[in-house]
Amino acid sequence: MKKNCIAMLLAGGQGSRLYALTQKVAKPSVPFGGKYRIIDFPLSNCANSGIDTVGVLTQYRPLQLNSYIGNGQPWDLDVADGGVYILPPYQSAGEKGSWFSGTANAIYQNISFIETYNPENVLILSGDHIYKMDYSDMLREHVEREAACTISVLQVSMEEATRFGIMNLGEDGYVNQFEEKPKQPKSDLASMGIYIFNWKKLREYLIADENDPKSSKDFGKNIIPNMLAAGEKLWPYRFKGYWRDVGTITSLWDANMDMLSPDLINLYDPAWPIGSRSPICPPHYAGEKSEIIHSIVTEGCEVDGHVENSVLSPNVVIGKGAVVNYSVLMPGAVVENGAVVEYAIVGENTVVHSGAHVGAPPDGTDAWGVATCGPDIEIRSGASVPAGAMIYTGEEV
């Protein structure tokens, strides 16, 4: 069946800068903001934008991601003509088969999937951003501007611009130059890594790029510069609103803290629901001695201690006399009686035993950082995990 636009979601990256949190799972399935996982945001945006066909390209540790996505029902993507497809690397007859060697190569290897829908346009998304965006608005501009590619851009400060891929515009408003992390930026429009391509054009460039042995087969490094060099029309779509890259421990922690300020991003907008596959558990219980201040708490939690400025995912347990401050507790994390967790991210089902101390408040030094414990770890009684530490699953602490 022919579609106007389908989405391809790049979810294969390891997310190596999340270290222990992505030791066993792919970055898009890292829990976020209490009820969610990172991939809920692009998937919900697709469904809310009327894009009902999404290919999810997986490669690194896809097991949890596959079971989480399932048939796409939590995002209303369980439809008859389309839906959500998990697309792992595969082998063709007579070939050895190969892993995805870059973002462009991942799409190249799935040309036949895209062809089954024969779309006019293809939306390329990544699985590590927190934002709400109406892709149909971007698609409308893309069609109106007769662009070969439309790139979603965000206005950033000139200082920040040195950390992003920056789009420089010509007088006609189209992109005429792309600079990756420029030392002296000429513009403040940063690429958000969200592209809509005219499928016929993209197909040409993907095939050409695949045949270039020197290419690193990446959208930002190869496809976009090649299109610019060939004089294709590239249109910048200006996005306004909340958008965060959560690819590092600090940015993930920051974005979680943003969830305590609903003015930044309203996740309960009935017109723009963010779906998630969450376990069904009873309401959370706030015990006789509990103190919960400026925090979000999710169903299934049992809180008997002091919780402040923190994000509690489902089924988190905070024991009596425990103190949790400026921290993100992922599903099933346990902080036993009298333990202290501050400025920390505690992974799924990790237990901080009584009297243990994880993390420390900022001390003004550059060495300070958020303390991170991966999933399924036991922090033994009386142990101390210093600020900025990274504890991997399997480590003895």
Place this chain on the structure above:
Amino acid sequence: MKNFHGIIFAYSAAPELRELVGARTAASLPFCGRYRLIDFALSSMRNAGVLDVGIIMQRDYQSLLDHIGSGKAWDMSRRSGGLRMLPPFGLPEYHTGNYTGTIEALNAVSTYIRDIPQKYLVLLLGNMCANIDLVPIMRQHSRSGVEITAICADHDPDGSHHRYVLGEDGFVKQILFDRTEGEGLPSLEGYIINKDTLLRMMDGCKSHNQYSFHKDAVAAFLARGGKMATYVHPGYAAAIRTVEAYYKASMDMLKTEYRRQMFPADRPVRTKVHEEVSTYYGETAVSRNSLVADNCKIEGSIENCIIFSGARIEKGAKLRNCIVMRGGIVGENTELDCVIADKFCSFSPGTVLTGNARLPMVVPKGVSI
């Protein structure tokens, strides 16, 4: 479980639930922050692998239909079999008045019952607040060769109930009606019954113009020497027929021991899922011994409360011993004690309302004060 078919009775009008059943049946009464009472019967069946289930309803079932939908939340939306909603069939005599008894309710959907392919039926009340592990009961029933197994409580529940007195052989010898304590085991009005036996009871009662499952059918069954076993359900159970029972069962859920019995990890209670964010506690929030669902905003003080999703408790508000259902808005400096606020009630700032634990004040659905 291939040999078992579930029937849930959700027709009960339960007038003593007063305003709480103004526009719903007792089975669709919101409970414990996010559930409806019928979720317990449905989840008990789902967790025992009983996925072919008929729900007997009669009137005011709009909220029940809305809640249950296709039965997907309980994996009962099946290609064949699965969940069936059973309003009265096209027999004119069943369209007037309320069902006078369970047998009448069953006879009103008798063609459905006759067509059930399974050998055994599991009967549960839609307004029974209990997470019953049916697997051992089903096993006991199919192995024992009795015609009926009655599910009984391990404690005397509040309010009047029927009791089963056992003979020396361990089978039921007598049923005692409308007791509060004493001899025998208290009935939870849940049964496993052979389909043939139930059909005989339905036909027998119909020809004698009788309606009651217990007073007519079970009494006659025992009188003719029918074999009936019991199974004691270890754990929490409360039939919800009055406002007081509803309030007490709700407050019971604040006790960790009861919560563990009602919401065990290996037999979860399933319910319709709403897309919702986590609950936010503000700088001035105080929460003590309370259950709070998702998507609430708590800035005031709550103590011994059950707060459903979407509720807003503003600064300075003080709630004690209250139940605030979905979407309730409690304004600044409002003081509520022993109040049950039905869905979408709002209390303007400074309101003071006080009920009593024995006689909680019910604010009907959608009322603004």
